Amino acid sequence: MTTAVEYPAGAPCWFELSVPDLGRAKEFYAGLFGWEFDDLPYTQARLRGRRVAGISQRWGSDTGPAEPAAWTVLLATRDLDTALRAVAETGGHLSSPRQDIGDLGAVALARDPAGTEFGLWQPGTLRGCEATGPGSPVWSEVASDDIQRTASFLVRVLGCEPERVEGFEFVTLYSGGWPVLGVYGGDGRPRSGHAAWLTYFAVRSADAAADYTRGAGGGVVRAPADSPYGRWCLLADPFGARLAAVEPTEAA
Numbered sequence: 001m002t003t004a005v006e007y008p009a010g011a012p013c014w015f016e017l018s019v020p021d022l023g024r025a026k027e028f029y030a031g032l033f034g035w036e037f038d039d040l041p042y043t044q045a046r047l048r049g050r051r052v053a054g055i056s057q058r059w060g061s062d063t064g065p066a067e068p069a070a071w072t073v074l075l076a077t078r079d080l081d082t083a084l085r086a087v088a089e090t091g092g093h094l095s096s097p098r099q100d101i102g103d104l105g106a107v108a109l110a111r112d113p114a115g116t117e118f119g120l121w122q123p124g125t126l127r128g129c130e131a132t133g134p135g136s137p138v139w140s141e142v143a144s145d146d147i148q149r150t151a152s153f154l155v156r157v158l159g160c161e162p163e164r165v166e167g168f169e170f171v172t173l174y175s176g177g178w179p180v181l182g183v184y185g186g187d188g189r190p191r192s193g194h195a196a197w198l199t200y201f202a203v204r205s206a207d208a209a210a211d212y213t214r215g216a217g218g219g220v221v222r223a224p225a226d227s228p229y230g231r232w233c234l235l236a237d238p239f240g241a242r243l244a245a246v247e248p249t250e251a252a
Helices: 022-033 080-089 147-158 206-215
Strands: 012-019 042-047 050-057 072-076 093-101 105-111 117-123 137-143 161-164 170-175 178-184 197-202 219-225 232-236 242-246
Touching (some): 012 137
Antiparallel strands (some): 093 105, 105 117, 232 242
């Protein structure tokens, strides 16, 4: 069952990917998650009729040819202008200015003090991802060499509350009493640009997702393994964009 979601401030609410071959991206993600697409240059992926994410064709000026693709995570804010002022006051930088997209909402891209890129989304008629269940995003986290500094920056910009996970290099950020995103300090993850963010998508089978990805021109960065939050794997799509596939447990 799918439903529209109201996102608290700071929650990852929308996800975007720019690729050199839009047709191939559609084919890959349709097979992996069951997404459906329209024929527009910026296509909104849908899951059983509900909007999930946006994928667009990369143009030559978007990024260097050697830079792999990466999912951009957009975080919900009720006041984009105030959040952007907080970015500047806390040592961050504006990557692209505020853009109002009709009645859908307003967006801007920013970098934290360590250079990690993310988006801010002030919703209009598009609150964010509308789908739940297999094929939909269920969690996002950002890798950092200094989790306290990164968490403090996000707290200042988004108004979240931090909680250090005892025994782990991890800080969970809460909004309205709910966990909305994580700051990860372990090894083996990119720590700059869009690629520092990792989004987990729900699947019925992490093993099947890994097998499909191998056969569809992507890669398996971390093989399926069990965790307290469900069996999961770390994947790379055919363009190098990383994402996680997880079988969520009832507790997660």
